[in-house]
Amino acid sequence: xxxxxxxxxxxxxxxxxxxxxxxxxxxxxxxxxxxxxxxxxxxxxxxxxxxxxxxxxxxxxxxxxxxxxxxxxxxxxxxxxxxxxxxxxxxxxxxxxxxxxxxxxxxxxxxxxxxxxxxxxxxxxxxxxxxxxxxxxxxxxxxxxxxxxxxxxxxxxxxxxxxxxxxxxxxxxxxxxxxxxxxxxxxxxxxxxxxxxxxxxxxxxxxxxxxxxxxxxxxxxxxxxxxxxxxxxxxxxxxxxxxxxxxxxxxxxxxxxxxxxxxxxxxxxxxxxxxxxxxxxxxxxxxxxxxxxxxxxxxxxxxxxxxxxxxxxxxxxxxxxxxxxxxxxxxxxxxxxxxxxxxxxxxxxxxxxxxxxxxxxxxxxxxxxxxxxxxxxxxxxxxxxxxxxxxxxxxxxxxxxxxxxxxxxxxxxxxxxxxxxxxxxxxxxxxxxxxxxxxxxxxxxxxxxxxxxxxxxxxxxxxxxxxxxxxxxxxxxxxxxxxxxxxxxxxxxxxxxxxxxxxxxxxxxxxxxxxxxxxxxxxxxxxxxxxxxxxxxxxxxxxxxxxxxxxxxxxxxxx
Amino acid sequence: xxxxxxxxxxxxxxxxxxxxxxxxxxxxxxxxxxxxxxxxxxxxxxxxxxxxxxxxxxxxxxxxxxxxxxxxxxxxxxxxxxxxxxxxxxxxxxxxxxxxxxxxxxxxxxxxxxxxxxxxxxxxxxxxxxxxxxxxxxxxxxxxxxxxxxxxxxxxxxxxxxxxxxxxxxxxxxxxxxxxxxxxxxxxxxxxxxxxxxxxxxxxxxxxxxxxxxxxxxxxxxxxxxxxxxxxxxxxxxxxxxxxxxxxxxxxxxx
Numbered sequence: 001x002x003x004x005x006x007x008x009x010x011x012x013x014x015x016x017x018x019x020x021x022x023x024x025x026x027x028x029x030x031x032x033x034x035x036x037x038x039x040x041x042x043x044x045x046x047x048x049x050x051x052x053x054x055x056x057x058x059x060x061x062x063x064x065x066x067x068x069x070x071x072x073x074x075x076x077x078x079x080x081x082x083x084x085x086x087x088x089x090x091x092x093x094x095x096x097x098x099x100x101x102x103x104x105x106x107x108x109x110x111x112x113x114x115x116x117x118x119x120x121x122x123x124x125x126x127x128x129x130x131x132x133x134x135x136x137x138x139x140x141x142x143x144x145x146x147x148x149x150x151x152x153x154x155x156x157x158x159x160x161x162x163x164x165x166x167x168x169x170x171x172x173x174x175x176x177x178x179x180x181x182x183x184x185x186x187x188x189x190x191x192x193x194x195x196x197x198x199x200x201x202x203x204x205x206x207x208x209x210x211x212x213x214x215x216x217x218x219x220x221x222x223x224x225x226x227x228x229x230x231x232x233x234x235x236x237x238x239x240x241x242x243x244x245x246x247x248x249x250x251x252x253x254x255x256x257x258x259x260x261x262x263x264x265x266x267x268x269x270x271x272x273x274x275x276x277x278x279x280x281x282x283x284x285x286x287x288x289x290x291x292x293x294x295x296x297x298x299x300x301x302x303x304x305x306x307x308x309x310x311x312x313x314x315x316x317x318x319x320x321x322x323x324x325x326x327x328x329x330x331x332x333x334x335x336x337x338x339x340x341x342x343x344x345x346x347x348x349x350x351x352x353x354x355x356x357x358x359x360x361x362x363x364x365x366x367x368x369x370x371x372x373x374x375x376x377x378x379x380x381x382x383x384x385x386x387x388x389x390x391x392x393x394x395x396x397x398x399x400x401x402x403x404x405x406x407x408x409x410x411x412x413x414x415x416x417x418x419x420x421x422x423x424x425x426x427x428x429x430x431x432x433x434x435x436x437x438x439x440x441x442x443x444x445x446x447x448x449x450x451x452x453x454x455x456x457x458x459x460x461x462x463x464x465x466x467x468x469x470x471x472x473x474x475x476x477x478x479x480x481x482x483x484x485x486x487x488x489x490x491x492x493x494x495x496x497x498x499x500x501x502x503x504x505x506x507x508x509x510x511x512x513x514x515x516x517x518x519x520x521x522x523x524x525x526x527x528x529x530x531x532x533x534x535x536x537x538x539x540x541x542x543x544x545x546x547x548x549x550x551x552x553x554x555x556x557x558x559x
Numbered sequence: 560x561x562x563x564x565x566x567x568x569x570x571x572x573x574x575x576x577x578x579x580x581x582x583x584x585x586x587x588x589x590x591x592x593x594x595x596x597x598x599x600x601x602x603x604x605x606x607x608x609x610x611x612x613x614x615x616x617x618x619x620x621x622x623x624x625x626x627x628x629x630x631x632x633x634x635x636x637x638x639x640x641x642x643x644x645x646x647x648x649x650x651x652x653x654x655x656x657x658x659x660x661x662x663x664x665x666x667x668x669x670x671x672x673x674x675x676x677x678x679x680x681x682x683x684x685x686x687x688x689x690x691x692x693x694x695x696x697x698x699x700x701x702x703x704x705x706x707x708x709x710x711x712x713x714x715x716x717x718x719x720x721x722x723x724x725x726x727x728x729x730x731x732x733x734x735x736x737x738x739x740x741x742x743x744x745x746x747x748x749x750x751x752x753x754x755x756x757x758x759x760x761x762x763x764x765x766x767x768x769x770x771x772x773x774x775x776x777x778x779x780x781x782x783x784x785x786x787x788x789x790x791x792x793x794x795x796x797x798x799x800x801x802x803x804x805x806x807x808x809x810x811x812x813x814x
Contacts, residue, residue, distance in 0.1 A: 029721040074731040392778040407678020446783040448657030467811035
């Protein structure tokens with residue numbers, strides 16, 4: 001029966017990489033050792049370095065210093081197809097330094113805070129006796145969209161920021177109160193009823209009640225110059241000044257402190273938690289970003305709710321890039337190796353094939369998404385079958401095997417598919433996590449190898465923390481994150497965990513994984529990154545079709 | 560009744576080979592001279608004295624310690640050798656050994672060693688004269704096929720790549736090569752430094768021989784649990800499921 005589910009989605013990508021008539025199943029090949037010149041991007045790099053070397057006055061990029069004169073390209077340097085899309089890019093194009101869309105994805109998170117309006121309105125109404133109406137709110141939002149990018153509202157002789165440098169900044173509000181939403185100017189509203197399917201909109205509004213919130217995205221250039229901790233400070237200053245202007249307050253009265261306190265502390269939701277001193281980052285940095293928040297930022301659940309597998313794959317793509325390439329790969333470590341770990345999860349339709357196989361298998365056997373009972377027997381069945389299927393594909397298609405850099409990628413991809421299938425079947429993220437760990441163990445036992453240093457700490461020991469709810473041992477997957485004790489060191493895991501989180505909720509038809517406010521905030525149509533199709537965004541970035549914010553060329557001499 | 564370790568479940572050739580590797584009861588296939596092993600490892604010139612990090616233990620006046628009295632030092636530890644390594648890459652195309660089984664072999668059979676297991680390579684660190692002996696055992700035995708396995712200290716990429724047309728595992732640094740006589744020669748040491756002379760390590764196994772001796776489960780040879788649509792769980796998988804379930808329940812601790 002399981003053979004029916006074999007789609008081999010990766011074959012198309014392999015044909016594009018190796019050529020249509022290439023024998024994908026051969027276990028032998030001729031290694032031509034053509035060096036970096038075989039690859040257009042490496043040639044571009046060498047030419048650019050040559051031009052810049054004289055200007056720099058010091059040696060620069062030279063692939064021939066690699067391994068004492070043996071340069072990259074002893075094997076074929078193959079491109080990557082962004083899964084589900086038609087974008088084919090070079091591996092180099094998927095390093096975040098070379099990919100502005102990837103940078104913007106992270107910028108969009110780092111520059112965002114959600115700030116409640118209700119507390120401020122209470123201060124205005126009860127303490128100051130001001131009237132708050134839809135009209136005053138619209139007026140406030142107009143002033144705020146002038147001030148938030150970096151403009152003055154109640155001061156004389158102020159410096160301001162050039163609009164051309166900060167045009168990505170905007171503030172919209174959203175509310176669970178349909179009557180109020182109807183009165184808000186469309187340009188300032190994230191319209192839950194229009195942007196979400198009806199059942200999801202109802203879930204979100206039920207969770208929010210009649211509360212009102214501001215989705216605040218400060219200028220990218222500000223968060224890039226400072227850091228994630230700046231978002232709440234920058235926004236709080238501009239919010240407070242705007243309240244003074246919009247409601248004709250005294251600039252020095254104590255009530256302003258209440259508004260500032262609400263904006264900076266009492267009513268603000270950061271995208272991520274502060275990290276402990278040994279990792280030394282403020283809020284709104286990737287290490288404190290929970291898997292549940294990551295899952296909620298991705299919007300595929302809103303635009304393709306009928307396809308929970310696709311939802312999960314997009315969350316994996318977002319998470320692997322942010323957690324692996326940027327967080328572990330640069331904040332915590334450095335260099336270029338981490339890109340290789342992450343790309344396997346969102347390129348060449350490999351994880352897609354394994355995940356759809358897993359979900360088709362579980363639907364056939366258990367009757368649909370979130371229909372299976374949540375127990376270890378179900379997880380054992382789905383994760384084992386998925387893992388064995390996936391390993392068989394690597395064995396049947398040697399080109400698929402070598403498509404990944406090594407075992408860490410295989411382990412992450414196979415376990416992610418197992419976790420996604422298990423989570424989709426049970427509608428339970430912990431069930432998905434149990435499937436992940438079983439997959440790791442089955443994989444290691446079959447091939448006698450797994451990932452980096454065996455993934456022995458994180459994965460072979462992992463089953464014990466799945467159902468533990470003691471504070472430093474376990475938690476619901478939704479509130480675990482990159483800084484969870486057992487997850488803080490291994491690349492190739494965290495994005496997949498976020499994907500498994502989303503799988504459970506997408507399978508259940510949930511509108512969000514853990515926080516409806518995050519889900520709505522990232523539905524803002526004015527965000528630059530393609531939050532509903534993560535892989536497309538990366539492809540656009542790699543193909544040099546994506547224009548990011550934060551560019552300074554407007555105020556610099558032309559090159 | 561003396562205890563006989565069982566080591567590993569299953570009656571497939573892979574299960575049997577895994578037990579052999581773990582038990583250390585390995586067939587010796589070749590006898591590579593010690594000096595050649597030392598040259599390929601690249602830590603010291605053959606015949607040179609062993610550099611040391613401390614005086615011989617007998618000269619150190621060790622404290623009165625029951626553990627020291629109980630555990631006899633390895634020759635390398637007794638002499639004060641520095642700690643060095645050898646690292647092997649094993650192709651997924653039926654190399655006889657696989658990283659975890661090199662580690663299990665080391666941890667069970669080699670005193671004073673520190674195995675490290677990755678997906679494409681496996682390292683064992685130990686006192687220098689000890690690791691030289693352990694490396695020779697690996698190189699000489701059925702754990703190693705000279706075309707499908709190679710000693711690589713760095714730039715190990717190759718375990719999951721298609722084989723060269725002559726059946727050798729890809730090596731970016733081309734540390735070893737097949738001679739016109741069909742023998743495999745090391746031209747560089749394990750970190751890629753050219754050797755003074757090429758070292759003959761013998762002929763590779765035939766494909767059939769490699770498949771007979773391999774410890775990897777593969778769907779196109781000995782599958783772990785059947786194939787898609789025709790599952791047949793191996794005893795090792797059943798044991799694994801049992802361990803996974805116990806580990807999961809232990810963490811839950813429903814009491």
